[in-house]
Amino acid sequence: MATVKSVLALIRDSRPLFRNSADRVPFAIHSIFLASGFNLNVTGPQAFADDALPSSHSLIWYSLYEEIIKGWNEAEDNYAFVYSSPELISREVLLKCLVINNQLCVDALASGSSHPIHLELNIDDFVAESNDTNYSSQYKNLGKLVDCINKEVISKLNGSTTASTPNATKGMRSRLQPYRGPSPFSIQENKKKE
Template sequence: MATERTVLLLIRTSRPSFRNPHGKVAFAVHASFLAAGYFLAATGKNALSDNPPIGGEEVGIEGWDEQVGSYDFLYFATEMGQKKKFLVRCTVIGEFLTIDCLNLEGQQKEPLYLSIRVKDYLSHDENQISNYGELYKDLKGLVKNLNSSILAKLEPNVGSRVKI
């Protein structure tokens, strides 16, 4: 499972730039998947391709926010020698960010779903923030919500590979 501390560390080391509040929460979702032991295989349009990457090579975050109104990530995890792919789509709907997660390899036919009110997790005075830790007023709550609503249900046997 992801932890607040590990997620914040991953955000800081990635040093992303953000265009809007929804992007800040979407990137925290991405960092939570990394903290939970998933590997990034594609972002943006590449994550939605009819022929997604199958080699299992990790990629950087380039293109993660290239689409207007959505943030798309394709992850993989290796469990007992088998690679599994997971598509995560974060969609902007008003003041909410909806998160849909689908196991592309498993028996799960319906995506896991979570809706987050962005302002519940971000600091109010965004213009005065000098570091990534100050962006989020309730990162712990966001990570807990992701863990219980998606990560624990998606792949209960994948443990956090990032220990801090």
């Protein structure tokens, strides 16, 4: 599981250019996935493609990371990443984030699954006012974000049945609401079948 220290190290090492404050939260979530052992296969416009999830991506992540990460925030208020993990049965995960007003809707879908993991986060809870070049000063409550993504997304993708402790996501429950509408991923799947 990711830690605040490992996530900040990945953010610093990546040297992302944020267009706006909302960019910071999806990139932190991306860094949590990397720190949890996932490999980035595709991001940006390519990750939005209908065939982004099938296992057709190269796993030569280490040498191409800088090339793959380019364009991660090209789409306005939309972010998408496709990861692979040797530890998952399904092996690939599609992560999509959508900014609506000040909320970040996060959906993660493992290949072969029809039910995405969905949660909503208040962007202001995690973004500091600073535009300093020191990435740690650009975030606040990063520990809560890391704990939340570890427990509410990563552990579920890994099939963990361990229930999250009440203190782990204290203050987050009001923002983590189960999604009751149709999955954006299942809508895409239905269109493919037609």
